[in-house]
Amino acid sequence: MRTTSAVIGAAAAVTLALTACGAPSEQAAESSGEEGAAEVLRVGVSPVPHGDILSFIDENLAEEAGLDLEIVEISDYNTPNTLLVEGELDANYFQHRTYLNEWAANGPDADFTYITDVHIERLGLYSEGVETIDDLPEGAEIAVPNDPANLNRALGILQAEGLIEVDPEAGELATEKDITDNPQDITVTPLEAAQLPRAIADVDAAVVNGNYAIEANLPEESNVLAWEPEGDDYVEAYANGLVALEENAEDERVRLLAELLHDERVLEFVKESWQGVVLAVDADGTVIETSE
The missing domain is CATH 3.40.190.10 (Periplasmic binding protein-like II)
Incomplete structure (x- = not known):
């Protein structure tokens, strides 16, 4: 099932693409409290490449893993954290640690957890x-x-x-x-x-x-x-990653998505799709090199 709706963000219109997957896993079903039905994981993303990466997971990996994704595409950099604080999202995937730390220092009082690195977008x-x-x-x-x-x-x-x-x-x-x-x-x-x-x-x-x-x-x-030059702290400072509020950091759905983001098929998709601009980062924080 695929439905589309819209939400107005602080700086731009926010387009939501809801994609529902079947055959939830036993763990996902248990976390929902509803036998046989996984609770939807609502994730805010920049449309490209973040939205494309989650769409690849949704279309190729999520059903088998038992993850039901709702992908919320957001065109600005402020709304995804705002919606996370307000409870409209379960997680977001659009920012690096440096941006998150700066936003948290100047935004609403909230405890964020940076779950895992996924990729670097070179300026x-x-x-x-x-x-x-x-x-x-x-x-x-x-x-x-x-x-x-x-x-x-x-x-x-x-x-x-x-x-x-x-x-x-x-x-x-x-x-x-x-x-x-x-x-x-x-x-x-x-x-x-x-x-x-x-x-x-x-x-x-x-x-x-x-x-x-x-x-x-x-x-x-x-x-x-x-x-941009790649320094020693390049990944630590500028890798884009999955973020959740501290209270949801151990949510099984969030952790499952973190695992899928490092699936070999996802890493290969990133390498083939945006050579030279987007660099995949594996679960150990190592940049996956690609030819330009």
Whole structure:
């Protein structure tokens, strides 16, 4: 059975795709309190790649495992945590630890548990009119994500490419105000992450989150000037993972989904679908390398 409904989020319309699977497992049936029927696990996701990954699980693995998924696709970065706190979701899958920690520090009082890493979406520096990093003109304007965690990542790309230097004392939440050296007089313009693909035509280049880049076909239709560097703490800081409230962290349905997210078939699906942009992470926190 497949039904569709809609919910209005804080920053964008939220589209819900409900997919129900049959043949629940004995464990799932017991957790529901209803013999022969598993309780639906409601998970909020970004449409791409998170929604695609859960849809792959729903269509290929969930029925056999006895997991009944309701996939809630959400187009912004604030609503999934808000709905989780409000009890409208059982879990979400769209964010990395750095974003979660920043959101939790500034959002409603709630205890979150980061269940497991799943994948990394590499930020890329994209351009329509510039072909290589060396072609960026003096005074170039570069758009970047405006949420603190990803703004810092974007500055890291520009620094790694020798375009700017950032004050190391600024830490993991550095902003454009922490730029200490800017030899090409580059203008760094923070914008909402979802708006960046549309902004590329109006700036010299833009650092775009992997999910929004995929949705806009940027890896195929734009010039990739640079990928973000992979440091020692890359997975720990920026792997996207499954998150639940602490009270639901040991829910059998949540733990079952965590296992399915690391199934070899899922890892292969990620590798084949988004080579170079999305990197699968196994249950041990190791990035699964892929050719670009």
